[in-house]
Structures are given as C-alpha cells and as structure tokens.
Amino acid sequence: MSQFPHIKLPLQNKLTFTANPVNVVPLPDGEILMNFASQPLITKLNANLEIVWEKIIQGKNTNYVSSKLSASSDGRLMAIAGMTDMRILDAEGTKVLHTVEHSSWGWFLGAACYFSRDNKTIWFVLPGEENETDTLQVMDAATFEVIAAYPLLESQQYTYGFHATPDNDIILLEAAAGEDKSIQMQLQLTDGAIVLTELTQCDDAIMGNFSPSGKECVMAPHYDGPLTIYSFPEIARVAAQEQEAIFDGSKDFPAAEPDNINYSVFFVDDNNILVVSQFGRLLLLDRKDLRCKAEVRPEGIEFTAYNLDGNPTTNPDYIFDYSSNIINVMIVHDKLLLTTGEGELRSYGLPV
Incomplete structure (x- = not known):
C-alpha cells in the first residue's frame, strides 16, 4: 500500500523542443513566452501549447548563454536580461526599443527584469564593479529613463529574483548566493525613491508564491530548514513544518538518502x-496542519x-536516491506546467 493516496493528473498538452526551456513567462489570454538554455530563441505559445511564432533574439549571440526573460502583464513589452546587456523589445520580439549595456555578470548570476503591475516602471539589477555593490534601478516604461537607483x-x-505581491505597490526581491544563503527584501517606490527593507525573518527561505486570497505566502527552505508560511502584508511567520514530518520516511521510495524539499x-x-x-515527487499538503494528504502523479x-x-x-x-524526469514545476x-529532461513542456490541470 502506498504511503500517500495518489492523485493522477492526465496530460492535457505537450510540446517537445530541441533545447531545454529555462524561462516560462505568462502573457494575456493564456499565452506564454519561452526561451531556452542553449539557443538564442524566443517562442510564443498559445493556451494549448501550440507555437504562435519563434524569433531569434536580436543582439549579442556569440557564445550564447541563456538570458533571463520577462514581459509586461499587458503583453506590450518584453525584456531580455543577458550577461552584458539588458534589452527591451516590442511585443513581437522584432524591434529593440531600448538597451542598457553593463559589465559582465558571472556565470549563473544576475536577474530578470520586473515590470510593475501597472506596467509603468521596469525594475532591474546591474552588476557592480570590483569592491562595489550591485545596483537596483527603476526605469520609466514609457520613456526608458532611469528614475531611481539603490545600492544592493x-x-x-x-542571483536575484523579483516577485509580485498582492499589493501593487510592494515587490519582493530575493537574492540567492548559491548554496550559501538566501536573502529576502521588500521594495517600494515612494516619492520617486526606492525604499528597501530587508526581511531578516525570511533568511534562508526561498519564495514560493502567494495564496489566492493574498493573505499568506509560502517559502521553501534553502537547505534543511522547515517549510514556512508568512502572513501578508505583515510578513510575519504564522506556520512551519519540518521536512521530516512532511516526508515521514519516504516509504514509497526507500533509499539511503532521505527525500527533502527541492526549493x-x-x-x-x-x-x-x-x-x-x-x-522529483509532487506532494500535496493540507494548509491546516501542513501534513501530506496525497502524492500527485x-x-x-x-x-x-x-x-x-x-x-x-x-x-x-x-538505492542511494531517486530522480524523476521533471526539471521545473510552475x-x-x-x-x-512541467519541463522535463527530454526537452518537453507539459501541461496538466491543477490537482485540486
């Protein structure tokens, strides 16, 4: 008998690519944008994962390293943050509207751009020179003028990541230093100036998402800590569950190495x-007690x-451990949406 009840999800749509997708960006009307690990290509898909168009990324493609892709919520603009520049493009990816060149990020570092909920501003991070700090900048989305900056x-x-919150005026910024640490910061633009508050209560926690009610957010442990729930807008810790209690021995997957949360x-x-x-398992927890109620298959x-x-x-x-063919879960x-080791993007209904 299985450790947890199984929820089987039938496949809705699937698309296979010649390179692994690295960014999946939502657009209006159920559409999405994607870019890839080893190709300077942007692909637009409709709600059924059918290709609408594919475009070669304009700009510096020699020795291509995957860029970080983002888009405005109205679908009017997209941004490509690369190792040595950041570009704003039109909705079709055919015209570069603005470029910011900067010194090179190190491997796996940097940040995707962030379009504010009202699509009036674009937030991005520039790398600092030696013995300096990285810099957060805010750009007017209409004129592309930098209107505020803040040392980070x-x-x-x-590696930085922006996260929208239920409050249109508040943004979360996550800074991860590989396996060493993770830092959460709260950002606001007030009277033309950036106000940054470091959320020390969220040290070494990795942002998940907000509940549909907007009253809570869930964060994963950076390493061996608990899963945590924080209230919003207070960002106060209101619940937590140790990983041992969530997996309870991984009886369905006996191994020398215990299973744990993968960020x-x-x-x-x-x-x-x-x-x-x-x-590579997907476990469904009950919010009330943060115990596993089912395994999603x-x-x-x-x-x-x-x-x-x-x-x-x-x-x-x-058996030392296990691995599934899942790469990313969104x-x-x-x-x-799942990306797999076979270069697939797969879509399923939600498990509840």
Missing part, C-alpha cells in the same frame, strides 16, 4: 500547498533509482 549587496555574488513550494489554492521534492512522469556512484540501479539494497494560468 556585494557585487557578483547573487519549490506553491499554494495551489488557499487550502492546499504543492511541494516539489529532491526525488502527472501522466508521463517516470522515476529512476540510482546507486551511490550515480548509476541507475534496480537492486533495492543499493503554476501558470491556473495550470500545472
């Missing part, structure tokens, strides 16, 4: 939270057991 953290140490947690609705595990997702040397094994005495347009 020591240069070339962090990703999401409110599905106000009463249910989805956890992505290190083994999307169609077409498979697991492989590995031994200590990282080789596949079927011998239960030598909730976009009220759908569960």
Whole structure:
C-alpha cells in the first residue's frame, strides 16, 4: 500500500523542443513566452501549447548563454536580461526599443527584469564593479529613463529574483548566493525613491508564491530548514513544518538518502500547498496542519533509482536516491506546467 493516496493528473498538452526551456513567462489570454538554455530563441505559445511564432533574439549571440526573460502583464513589452546587456523589445520580439549595456555578470548570476503591475516602471539589477555593490534601478516604461537607483549587496555574488505581491505597490526581491544563503527584501517606490527593507525573518527561505486570497505566502527552505508560511502584508511567520514530518520516511521510495524539499513550494489554492521534492515527487499538503494528504502523479512522469556512484540501479539494497524526469514545476494560468529532461513542456490541470 502506498504511503500517500495518489492523485493522477492526465496530460492535457505537450510540446517537445530541441533545447531545454529555462524561462516560462505568462502573457494575456493564456499565452506564454519561452526561451531556452542553449539557443538564442524566443517562442510564443498559445493556451494549448501550440507555437504562435519563434524569433531569434536580436543582439549579442556569440557564445550564447541563456538570458533571463520577462514581459509586461499587458503583453506590450518584453525584456531580455543577458550577461552584458539588458534589452527591451516590442511585443513581437522584432524591434529593440531600448538597451542598457553593463559589465559582465558571472556565470549563473544576475536577474530578470520586473515590470510593475501597472506596467509603468521596469525594475532591474546591474552588476557592480570590483569592491562595489550591485545596483537596483527603476526605469520609466514609457520613456526608458532611469528614475531611481539603490545600492544592493556585494557585487557578483547573487542571483536575484523579483516577485509580485498582492499589493501593487510592494515587490519582493530575493537574492540567492548559491548554496550559501538566501536573502529576502521588500521594495517600494515612494516619492520617486526606492525604499528597501530587508526581511531578516525570511533568511534562508526561498519564495514560493502567494495564496489566492493574498493573505499568506509560502517559502521553501534553502537547505534543511522547515517549510514556512508568512502572513501578508505583515510578513510575519504564522506556520512551519519540518521536512521530516512532511516526508515521514519516504516509504514509497526507500533509499539511503532521505527525500527533502527541492526549493519549490506553491499554494495551489488557499487550502492546499504543492511541494516539489529532491526525488522529483509532487506532494500535496493540507494548509491546516501542513501534513501530506496525497502524492500527485502527472501522466508521463517516470522515476529512476540510482546507486551511490550515480548509476541507475534496480537492486533495492543499493538505492542511494531517486530522480524523476521533471526539471521545473510552475503554476501558470491556473495550470500545472512541467519541463522535463527530454526537452518537453507539459501541461496538466491543477490537482485540486
């Protein structure tokens, strides 16, 4: 008998690419934008994951490194943040409207741009020179004039991520230094100046998302800490659950290495939270007690057991851990989207 009841999700749509998708950006009318790990390409998909158009990214494509893609909520503008520049393009990706050149980010560092909810401003981070800080800047989305700036953290140490909140005037900024630490900050633009508040109560927590009610957000542990729930707008810790209690031994996946949270947690609705595990499992937690109520099993997702040397094994005495073919998990347009190791983008209904 399985450790948890299973919720089977039938596949709705699937699209296979020649390179792994790295950014999936929502657009109006259920459409999405994507870019890829090893190709200077942007692809627009409709709500059924059918290709609307594909465009080669204009600009510097020599020795291409995947850029960070974002778009305005009205679909009028998109932004491409690369290693040495940031570009604002029109909705069709054919015209570069503005470019900001900067010194090169280190590998895996930098930040996607963020379009404010009202689409009036664009927020982005520039790398600092040696012995300086990275810099947060805010640009007018109509004139592309920089209207505010703020010094951040020591240069070339962090990957940054912007997160919208239920309050249109408040943004969260996350700074992650690999496996070392994660820092959460609250941003506001007040009287033309950036107001930054470091959320020390969220140290080493990784942002998930907000509940549909907007009253809470869920965060994953950076390493071995608990899953945590914070109230909004207070950002006060109101609930937590240790990982051992969530997995309770991983009885369905016996291994030398225990399963744990793999940085990703999401409110599905106000009463249910989805956890992505290190083994590639999707566990559904009850918000009331933060205990697992079911394991979500999307169609077409498979697991492989590995031994200590990282080789596949079927011998239960030598299983060190497991891995599924899931790469990334997202909730976009009220759908569960998965990218896989086969270069696929898969869509499913939500598990509740």
